[in-house]
């Protein structure tokens with residue numbers, strides 16, 4: 181039996197950030213993942229400047245973007261019509277998760293965490309984890325950073341999320357031999373899925389193409405994906421569709437219990453409009469580790485949760501506002517007039533791009549929308565509804 185101050189389950193962005201931050205603050209940390217690294221994760225891999233600044237703050241170095249593609253132009257489409265191609269947008273880094281997650285994990289190892297990747301958990305309590313081989317680790321604080329199907333969330337609450345209310349995405353990697361990614365624009369298609377969108381993200385060796393949205397609104401996601409591939413001029417059988425859930429706006433109000441904390445997707449920390457999750461995963465991992473270290477210093481492990489909840493307030497507020505705004509962007513009543521204003525207004529388009537690039541927070545965005553609301557309302561009411 182090996183003893184640790186903190187066990188982190190999951191070595192993705194949330195887990196590697198939590199483990200690195202805790203180890204640098206003097207904690208003895210075990211980092212567990214069922215996968216061995218480097219490992220892939222289904223994701224668009226859009227890494228914003230917000231992600232980059234969190235990465236620098238947490239890991240103490242800039243991310244290596246030599247394997248990424250950075251674009252400052254973006255094409256926006258709606259129902260087969262190009263709304264605009266925007267130039268000079270904030271930088272959007274298109275990465276492969278195999279690469280960036282391995283970088284984060286390497287930082288965690290360099291910070292001195294004990295590496296338990298490639299280990300399968302068979303049992304757990306609030307203060308211990310037992311592997312399939314019978315080995316047991318104990319801790320005083322446990323951080324669940326094990327993604328949308330979190331075993332730690334299931335241990336605490338019986339299930340991780342209701343799959344009907346969260347999001348689901350399908351993706352393929354279109355090979356460079358079929359379509360040269362360098363000549364492809366970074367493209368977003370509103371309405372490629374219901375309450376969601378489609379994306380085509382050029383990478384160095386392929387183009388990541390996907391559709392995603394609220395699962396319950398898209399029982400036929402494969403049909404949406406096939407249609408989107410046709411729109412992009414790609415054959416439907418270009419590659420096998422891969423799917424993954426994302427907790428699209430379904431964050432946990434109480435992200436844990438006493439000395440057990442949930443971070444990243446396990447806590448539902450994904451932007452319900454843009455689908456951005458990497459930044460919130462890293463940040464929440466850091467905040468969970470900070471709360472854990474402070475609680476341990478005070479010899480009060482059970483105080484980790486209230487400390488963490490208070491640190492997460494701002495992020496929760498942002499996600500709550502985003503969830504309300506999502507009705508306007510994706511809801512059928514408002515989408516047409518909103519898309520019309522996208523077409524007309526450079527300001528609206530730039531606001532969206534700033535959002536996608538992680539350069540504006542929702543409270544500031546809401547203030548800007550409110551000042552323009554009379555114009556939006558007038559146009560919405562004037563436009564004929566189906």
Ligand SMILES: Cc1cc2nc3c(=O)[nH]c(=O)nc-3n(C[C@H](O)[C@H](O)[C@H](O)COP(=O)(O)OP(=O)(O)OC[C@H]3O[C@@H](n4cnc5c(N)ncnc54)[C@H](O)[C@@H]3O)c2cc1C
Nearest residue numbers: 190192193194214224225226326327349444445457458461
């Ligand atoms: C189709 C799709 C596209 C997306 N595109 C983007 C994008 O372009 N940009 C963006 O910012 N976000 C995007 N996201 C969201 C983003 O992928 C997630 O928000 C992010 O990966 C969350 O990080 P995490 O560390 O919380 O979880 P994960 O990255 O899911 O990491 C969890 C880790 O836990 C491990 N694990 C799971 N279960 C266990 C277990 N039982 N025992 C041990 N280990 C376990 C896994 O192996 C994994 O390594 C997308 C999501 C989807 C589904």
